[in-house]
Amino acid sequence: MQIKNISTFVILTLLTLIVGQVAADSSAGNGEAFVDWKVTDLAIQGPLAGLEGDPRRGRTVVITPTKGNCLACHVMPIAEQEFHGTIGPPLDGVASRYTEAQLRLVLVDMKQLNPTTLMPSFYKNPAELHRVAKRYQGKTVLTAQEIEDVVAYLETLK
């Protein structure tokens, strides 16, 4: 009984290692060069890397748990999704309260505005992060394009 348990444990550990390795390899190609940004007047003026955002793609990023996962913490006018979180403020009408440039900084690195925030910095220099799991090393949470897409989507919430 004991031996059976241990051999099961060894097999499971090996399987986990193999699966983990494959997962790490498959995501290795997605990294793109980090584009630096500057804070002026509590905002980031101008789109990251001069990219143009698409609100439709942005909405997908917002509701995808492995991307923006915004509904984990924010109530949003997205009725088909259940259980919106209550950690951050509701985002209905957010574009009439903040400018596009302010929203960009909030998405990119909220800790510039509130150091104790729970909100992940979606486009922080990966070199400044600590103890990142191997498969996410050297990568931002969202790409510059995805940040601009989400900004474009939030701009529709007037």
Add this chain to the structure above:
Amino acid sequence: MYIKSLVRCGLVSLVFTLGAGGASAAIATESLSMAKTTGPVSGYDFLQKETQQMQDDDFLNPGMQWVDAGREMFNNLQSKDDKTCASCHGKNGSKLDPKRIAQYPVFNEKLGKPVTLQGQVNACWTKQLGYHPLPYDSEAVIKLEVFVHNLARGEKVNVQVDGPLKPYYERGETIYRTRAGQLDMACSVCHDNNIGKKIRGNTLSQGQANGYPAYRLQHGRVDGLHSTFNECYRLFRASEMPPGNDDYTALEVYVTGRGNGLTIETPGVRF
């Protein structure tokens, strides 16, 4: 019998997961007012009523099957020279002192460092019974730990944080407040700064350890504290640490010690 009970636990957890939406609004306001109180609050108080009832009734609490399995090992699992845990600690652990169990993790003078309850169980397992050490947080050692910890159910958590444990308590607090992973989060940003708020369908608690090892509805098993630390770090997209290492032991000293005065609930039922 064992499989049957596992299936039952699975079904129960499924029902509870699906039923999570129902009373959420009422709970959220309740917990918010709780978050404003200062002292430690058990994770129990953030649960839905149905889950609380499940924990309160030993016949409904799936963690009790793990306690039973641990008791079975404690009384009957013999070493080469026919010793069992009960040979030293009495049948069903009758010679163990619940007040002492409530003090874990404790500072071990001989080793010169803190020892968790599971670490102590494993030390007996190897030194007294002559077995190979069990991997930290593996099923067998969790069964023993949850059985022993359950003997102190009803006692108050009483970690001696002012003595030689102090540097470990402080190191644990540093880890608790240090951001990690791609999502750049720390234990404190949820369990200090946002207590009572909803993260998707779940209510954030204070992250207290007084129900641990606890039956986890979403996993269908009893989980140790260090595995749960790793579960959070995985969510942060941070590298995991090996359960039982010095950092997690220090984190356990802090997380348990900050709940001093709470009533031990092991086995708690948690989402």
